[in-house]
Amino acid sequence: MNWLRKHLVLILGLLVLVYTFIPIFVVVLMSFNDPASRLIYRFDGFTLHNWLNPCEDPAMCSALGRSVEIGLLATAGSTILGTLAAFALVRHDFRGRSTANLLIFLPMAAPEIVMGSSLLALFVGAGFAGQLGFWTILIAHIMFCLSFVVVTVRSRLAGMDDNLEQAAMDLYATPRQTFWKVTFPLVFPGILGAALLSFSLSFDDFIVTNLNAGQTTTFPMYVWGVAQRGVPMQVNVVGTMMFVISIVIVVGGELNSRRRARALA
Amino acid sequence: MASAAGTAPLADVDMSTVSGRKRGKTGYLLLLPAAIWLGVFFVIPFYSLVATSLFDPSGSDSRGYDMTYHVANYWHVFQDYRGPLLRSLWYGAIATAFCLVLGYVLAYAIAFKAGRWKNLMLVLVIAPFFTSFLVRTLSWKLILADDGFVVNTLQAVHVLGSDGRLLATPVAVVAGLTYNFLPFMVLPLFASIDKIDHRLIEAASDLYANPIKGFFKVTWPLSLPGVVSGTLLTFIPAAGDYINAQLLGSPNQRMVGSVIQSLFTDANNYPAAGALSMILMIIIVAMVLVYVRRAGTEELL
Amino acid sequence: MSQVAEDTSSGADALADPSSYDGLALRQLTKHFGAFHAVRDLDLDVPRGSFFALLGPSGCGKTTTLRMVAGLETPSSGSITLAGNDITYAKPYQRPVNTVFQSYALFPHLDIYENVAFGLRRRKKSDVDTQVREMLELVELSSQARKKPAQLSGGQQQRVALARALINSPEVLLLDEPLGALDLKLRRSMQIEIKRIQTEVGRTFIHVTHDQEEAMTMADTVAVMNAGIIEQMGAPAELYENPRSTFVANFLGQSNLIEGTVTSRDADLVSVDMHGIPVSVPAGRAHAPGDKGWVGIRPEKVLIGSEGEALDAPGHTIPGGVVSDVSFVGVSTQYLVRMPWGQELQVFSQNTGRTRIFATGDKVELSWRPEYAFLLDAAQDASAGAQRVDTDG
Numbered sequence: 032m033n034w035l036r037k038h039l040v041l042i043l044g045l046l047v048l049v050y051t052f053i054p055i056f057v058v059v060l061m062s063f064n065d066p067a068s069r070l071i072y073r074f075d076g077f078t079l080h081n082w083l084n085p086c087e088d089p090a091m092c093s094a095l096g097r098s099v100e101i102g103l104l105a106t107a108g109s110t111i112l113g114t115l116a117a118f119a120l121v122r123h124d125f126r127g128r129s130t131a132n133l134l135i136f137l138p139m140a141a142p143e144i145v146m147g148s149s150l151l152a153l154f155v156g157a158g159f160a161g162q163l164g165f166w167t168i169l170i171a172h173i174m175f176c177l178s179f180v181v182v183t184v185r186s187r188l189a190g191m192d193d194n195l196e197q198a199a200m201d202l203y204a205t206p207r208q209t210f211w212k213v214t215f216p217l218v219f220p221g222i223l224g225a226a227l228l229s230f231s232l233s234f235d236d237f238i239v240t241n242l243n244a245g246q247t248t249t250f251p252m253y254v255w256g257v258a259q260r261g262v263p264m265q266v267n268v269v270g271t272m273m274f275v276i277s278i279v280i281v282v283g284g285e286l287n288s289r290r291r292a293r294a295l296a
Numbered sequence: 297m298a299s300a301a302g303t304a305p306l307a308d309v310d311m312s313t314v315s316g317r318k319r320g321k322t323g324y325l326l327l328l329p330a331a332i333w334l335g336v337f338f339v340i341p342f343y344s345l346v347a348t349s350l351f352d353p354s355g356s357d358s359r360g361y362d363m364t365y366h367v368a369n370y371w372h373v374f375q376d377y378r379g380p381l382l383r384s385l386w387y388g389a390i391a392t393a394f395c396l397v398l399g400y401v402l403a404y405a406i407a408f409k410a411g412r413w414k415n416l417m418l419v420l421v422i423a424p425f426f427t428s429f430l431v432r433t434l435s436w437k438l439i440l441a442d443d444g445f446v447v448n449t450l451q452a453v454h455v456l457g458s459d460g461r462l463l464a465t466p467v468a469v470v471a472g473l474t475y476n477f478l479p480f481m482v483l484p485l486f487a488s489i490d491k492i493d494h495r496l497i498e499a500a501s502d503l504y505a506n507p508i509k510g511f512f513k514v515t516w517p518l519s520l521p522g523v524v525s526g527t528l529l530t531f532i533p534a535a536g537d538y539i540n541a542q543l544l545g546s547p548n549q550r551m552v553g554s555v556i557q558s559l560f561t562d563a564n565n566y567p568a569a570g571a572l573s574m575i576l577m578i579i580i581v582a583m584v585l586v587y588v589r590r591a592g593t594e595e596l597l
Numbered sequence: 598m599s600q601v602a603e604d605t606s607s608g609a610d611a612l613a614d615p616s617s618y619d620g621l622a623l624r625q626l627t628k629h630f631g632a633f634h635a636v637r638d639l640d641l642d643v644p645r646g647s648f649f650a651l652l653g654p655s656g657c658g659k660t661t662t663l664r665m666v667a668g669l670e671t672p673s674s675g676s677i678t679l680a681g682n683d684i685t686y687a688k689p690y691q692r693p694v695n696t697v698f699q700s701y702a703l704f705p706h707l708d709i710y711e712n713v714a715f716g717l718r719r720r721k722k723s724d725v726d727t728q729v730r731e732m733l734e735l736v737e738l739s740s741q742a743r744k745k746p747a748q749l750s751g752g753q754q755q756r757v758a759l760a761r762a763l764i765n766s767p768e769v770l771l772l773d774e775p776l777g778a779l780d781l782k783l784r785r786s787m788q789i790e791i792k793r794i795q796t797e798v799g800r801t802f803i804h805v806t807h808d809q810e811e812a813m814t815m816a817d818t819v820a821v822m823n824a825g826i827i828e829q830m831g832a833p834a835e836l837y838e839n840p841r842s843t844f845v846a847n848f849l850g851q852s853n854l855i856e857g858t859v860t861s862r863d864a865d866l867v868s869v870d871m872h873g874i875p876v877s878v879p880a881g882r883a884h885a886p887g888d889k890g891w892v893g894i895r896p897e898k899v900l901i902g903s904e905g906e907a908l909d910a911p912g913h914t915i916p917g918g919v920v921s922d923v924s925f926v927g928v929s930t931q932y933l934v935r936m937p938w939g940q941e942l943q944v945f946s947q948n949t950g951r952t953r954i955f956a957t958g959d960k961v962e963l964s965w966r967p968e969y970a971f972l973l974d975a976a977q978d979a980s981a982g983a984q985r986v987d988t989d990g
Contacts, residue, residue: 195702198702201668203765204690205690205719
């Protein structure tokens, strides 16, 4: 009884954590589901069919491909623009820095429906109503990923000891060498993390995308579409794969740094 | 900066600002691409939205819109869709409250009770959310299904009536919202709670405060910045979300987000959609300002 | 070692001609940040191959001066010349000067070997491996070559920082309070270590510190800096025994400063009326231009005895003291003695066993040899440079 009281908070915390995983179990489980009916979402029987024929519905795979394409390009764009901006905000002094900080912050706090609406209003107002699609989606994604990249890289950069760059110059490194040999390697984990974050934000986005997609379909849009008509179980295969890949990346990164640390101990 | 001996100082190695930051044009240049992108695709669209909301509603997609400063749009749309609007704010608030309770427990547990598992637990908090938002929400459809485990149990303990259901009720929608926005609450809370010096709590108990009093007098006030940013980061997207309502609720639980979406896409009623969007945004901004001022903290992130 | 300080005839030593001087010459060096002047018209000659200490309290401008020599700050005006070359505006990576930073600034993503090799690699030197291994041996860290800085202790990191700078054979090695983060015992052993390395390597070391004991232990020459200017410069013993300002008198060790009026001056001696008691100060130790001055005497030079007792060294006898505090410190007993004019004087009496230990309330007489006294300008603040009793070093 006393043990329970002492560890009450921890147990409650773990329960909450378990709660967050329940739907994941369901997703994984359903990926092996052999549905009796397409319309009723229920576990009927076990099968590997879904895993062996992931592209049974070609529309899903094409939507998936679209999402990956947009994700990669949006990641590239937002990571580059965001990293440059982060350097500007941390390392440089100029008028309007606080306004810039505010501007960076706003997209993170704005409701997606409002951001999506206003972008649509812009595109339509500028006469691109008929050309909504891949490029408008990409533009939108880079826009809202930017802020997250800036914040992530900025915190990594700000946490860097600035004596290090001075030490490098003291040791005969030119500004260029200082950047590539000292600054960049130390900021890189932040940039990488920002890129991963960016990709997952882009891949998973629905509301803004839906408003600005025209005829194009991304994976979240596909799922939305089939939710009413009957969901193919392969959707859960994709969900499971996303989860597994993310876990592998995160855990792999953690193990890698631990292994390197231990090898030198 | 005159010098007694020879050549002029070179600007790029001049680190003589007291703050250590470099002065000069490079800062502007580095920031420019991002600033332009946000300027064009975030700031300007805002004006487009304002403009759209003031268009003459008798225009259309194909014929174009006339700008007639038709402020009546706002009033009309508010009357027509007052229900979904208020519902969104209400559901968002309830979901935020639940998130606060659950999130606080989790954040507290990780910050203070996790010891060497801290990093692992943080990863575990975020991990489920690497799956697609929609796919996860569909899972809730299964979990809360009419003859599923949860509903049957609740019926057995008479919390639910014998023909009661969870899906297509507000309960399911709020449950979905709470679930999906939990990390937005946990992470800022954790960041704030983690910074609290544990010795302060020890000092409180040394000064005769029991654990509950100690919590309210020491921990809670010190975690307030995290609470403020967590609640904001949760409420704002939750109020605008309509995925949960659509997948887990019935048309009776229609949220303003889906109204705006359909006004744009199905009804092609751009002025109305714009006006409704603006109303939502104004309400949220007003609430945020009042809230932040009352909470007294200016640091949001 | 002679107890009596040498008679230095002039206040400021003559400065060398920078263009032909083989050491480091700073001329009229000034640095201001907006309205705040960190360094003011600094003139300094650092002899080649010497161990030079720049000593002063925090905020006095010593670190700023060091950074200007390193090239990490640009002077507002003035010049820096090294072995005849003007390096005032040269970039840090163009100067034959290396720095050991206070926070060590070791590159966390590189191992020790690569940290030490960094400077050689940037200058594209061949034979990197041999040199790095030799240097690691010099600082006794050969076995840690492949570890990362985070895995080493504070003392080890300090040695890596030293090795990393030294391996480049700089004309001048700058040390910015490198021992500040170490505990006392480690600090002492590192002081000896660094001094040994400097003697072995024979290069100019400039050591910035606020610890006067450290400066006096390690350096051949010490410059005491205060509020952007150099108060006094010279060998540690000279600075200690013959301070020229109240700041130096109080900053190095402790001093008793007693008001006095100059009654006469001649070639060898200055006579002073100190609260009615006539004392004298050798002319070479008198640095008060006017009629009034502070008579200075170090507490360890003051002898204490009972009233009327014949004191060990005949000198000035100052009667009428009452012991107001006694601290037994093991090696010595430290007294505070209240004098008839109200001032409390400090007396450090070595516990040789031959003299008795006084108690609070005892009536005593003080005495000191005139050749140990010094006279300072009355216009200066008698508490300038004094540090709190509870700081160690």
